[in-house]
Amino acid sequence: MERSKIYRMIQMVLSDRKGMLERGVTFSWTIEGDERIIGLVFDVILDRYFLYNQTSLLTEVQEIARLVECRPEEIVRALSCLSGIRLESNHIIERLMNIEEATISENGSILVAIRLGGWLTHQLHQIGRDALLPC
Numbered sequence: 662m663e664r665s666k667i668y669r670m671i672q673m674v675l676s677d678r679k680g681m682l683e684r685g686v687t688f689s690w691t692i693e694g695d696e697r698i699i700g701l702v703f704d705v706i707l708d709r710y711f712l713y714n715q716t717s718l719l720t721e722v723q724e725i726a727r728l729v730e731c732r733p734e735e736i737v738r739a740l741s742c743l744s745g746i747r748l749e750s751n752h753i754i755e756r757l758m759n760i761e762e763a764t765i766s767e768n769g770s771i772l773v774a775i776r777l778g779g780w781l782t783h784q785l786h787q788i789g790r791d792a793l794l795p796c
Contacts, residue, residue, distance in 0.1 A: 667784050674746060674757065675700055686750040686780065694742035701729040702739040706758070706775070711789065716782050717761070722771035733771065740773060748780050757781050
């Protein structure tokens with residue numbers, strides 16, 4: 662699948678509360694949130710995925726809040742919303758991403774460990790692979 666189609670599919674998952682993608686993959690949001698902030702947080706996660714080439718990422722909530730210019734509690738809500746997006750295909754149910762751990766350090770920093778789901782990882786791998794193909 663070409664890169665632009667993959668981006669449109671991901672955009673559809675992030676902007677519609679419920680729907681169906683190609684090949685019978687359905688998705689639904691289980692937690693409501695501000696689409697603008699969710700999109701900004703998702704962009705930061707994507708940047709880190711492509712920078713570190715890892716599906717498990719450890720990030721600081723306050724750092725993302727500074728990057729996207731909003732309050733840390735809005736980032737926590739956006740991460741909750743992203744982890745609440747449910748994908749289903751052929752009786753397989755998964756989340757867009759999972760929050761594996763959240764901790765508060767002694768200085769008050771909130772660290773969140775997230776793991777991207779299989780469907781999203783596959784789509785991002787396709788984008789990265791296509792970027793490496795010769796022109």
